[in-house]
Amino acid sequence: MxxxxxxxxxxxxxxxxxxxxxxxxxxxxxxxxxxxxxxxxxxxxxLTVVLDIMEEIAGYIDLAPAYTGMLIKMLGITYVAEFSSAICRDAGYQTIAQQIEIFGKAVVLVLGLPVILALLEMIRDFLA
Incomplete structure (x- = not known):
């Protein structure tokens, strides 16, 4: 379409x-x-186009497959959270919509924590 x-x-x-x-x-x-x-x-x-391009980018910069999978999960979570909260907001349930958005943000944050830890370890090793 x-x-x-x-x-x-x-x-x-x-x-x-x-x-x-x-x-x-x-x-x-x-x-x-x-x-x-x-x-x-x-x-x-x-989204298949996005997935193909992300695989191509991962090939150029030697990105670990775990990070690529994590980015795809984050993208999916944000789409589902926005979609769900928009439907709740249209139905007049703003409180539920806000809770869905907060939960989506928290899940993305939890998924991103291993990347932040790996980055901090890399910085620590570089400075040592």
């Missing part, structure tokens, strides 16, 4: 959801969630 198609799908979904805003608001939420899911699946189909 191209950007134009995604844009048109998003606008059409928003306009359709507005039609239900006056009476059955839950239908509008379901429509927004469905459109968001379709767009999210479109994003997932594009």
């Amino acid at each position: 191209g950007m134009l198609q995604i844009g048109l799908l998003g606008v059409a979904g928003a306009l359709l959801a507005i039609q239900f805003k006056g009476g059955k608001t839950e239908y509008g939420i379901y429509i927004c969630a469905g459109i968001s899911l379709i767009i999210f699946l479109g994003i997932l189909s594009r």
Whole structure:
């Protein structure tokens, strides 16, 4: 799906959801969630390009496969956290959306700690 198609799908979904805003608001939420899911699946189909480029970059700079895997996990976590929090925010549940975002940030931080420790060890070895 191209950007134009995604844009048109998003606008059409928003306009359709507005039609239900006056009476059955839950239908509008379901429509927004469905459109968001379709767009999210479109994003997932594009991630193969990102994965291929990350593998190519790892080949150029001799990056450990563990770090590449970690970056991919972080990317996936941020996408899922943003997607989930946006749906909760659209449904009117801002508190849940904020909690999802905080949890996503904490998970990314925990995944990044081994990299920080390896960097500190490298600096310590360099200075010793």
